[in-house]
Amino acid sequence: xxxxxxxxxxxxxxxxxxxxxxxxxxxxxxxxxxxxxxxxxxxxxxxxxxxxxxxxxxxxxxxxxxxxxxxxxxxxxxxxxxxxxxxxxxxxxxxxxxxxxxxxxxxxxxxxxxxxxxxxxxxxxxxxxxxxxxxxxxxxxxxxxxxxxxxxxxxxxxxxxxxxxxxxxxxxxxxxxxxxxxxxxxxxxxxxxxxxxxxxxxxxxxxxxxxxxxxxxxxxxxxxxx
Numbered sequence: 001x002x003x004x005x006x007x008x009x010x011x012x013x014x015x016x017x018x019x020x021x022x023x024x025x026x027x028x029x030x031x032x033x034x035x036x037x038x039x040x041x042x043x044x045x046x047x048x049x050x051x052x053x054x055x056x057x058x059x060x061x062x063x064x065x066x067x068x069x070x071x072x073x074x075x076x077x078x079x080x081x082x083x084x085x086x087x088x089x090x091x092x093x094x095x096x097x098x099x100x101x102x103x104x105x106x107x108x109x110x111x112x113x114x115x116x117x118x119x120x121x122x123x124x125x126x127x128x129x130x131x132x133x134x135x136x137x138x139x140x141x142x143x144x145x146x147x148x149x150x151x152x153x154x155x156x157x158x159x160x161x162x163x164x165x166x167x168x169x170x171x172x173x174x175x176x177x178x179x180x181x182x183x184x185x186x187x188x189x190x191x192x193x194x195x196x197x198x199x200x201x202x203x204x205x206x207x208x209x210x211x212x213x214x215x216x217x218x219x220x221x222x223x224x225x226x
Contacts, residue, residue, distance in 0.1 A: 012096030092117035
């Protein structure tokens with residue numbers, strides 16, 4: 001079955017793509033580029049990396065821009081999925097949803113309305129186990145945004161390793177955060193993975209951190225042969 005994959009460039013959408021690809025035929029990536037950094041639905045850090053990431057894994061990218069207004073942004077997501085359905089004849093949509101009922105129910109409703117199957121291959125997985133699986137499966141994942149204590153500027157650009165996962169688990173126990181960033185504590189971008197046919201090359205990086213939150217920015221990103 002041809003499916004479209006909701007794609008943010010972060011670890012969960014990448015891993016959902018890998019999982020779905022074992023059973024279905026990913027035909028395209030679907031992204032909503034939101035102007036609202038506080039969007040309830042969409043991952044906003046690293047949106048300028050999406051085209052290069054799509055090129056690196058060799059799938060076409062369907063994008064729709066959104067003002068990111070709560071609930072109204074769902075119409076933009078529906079428009080993106082409709083476009084993917086028309087252009088690539090998809091029969092289903094894959095999401096990287098882990099635990100957010102808000103996101104999962106809204107995507108499910110859109111799929112129901114469009115008569116599409118909705119597949120959430122990561123749903124309710126133990127998040128520490130999931131992080132270890134990512135690393136074991138060859139994903140190189142970096143942190144490109146932080147937005148909650150105890151995360152500080154030091155965390156921007158950190159690559160997730162088994163040692164980092166152990167640290168995240170301890171932080172979750174002590175500070176009651178989500179160890180996978182599901183509560184928006186941090187966001188990620190995928191540097192390399194088994195899905196990558198091309199290598200990502202990043203330009204000069206810059207950390208922007210103030211008032212307890214920050215992002216990692218790059219002067220450019222492009223692809224090249226591995």
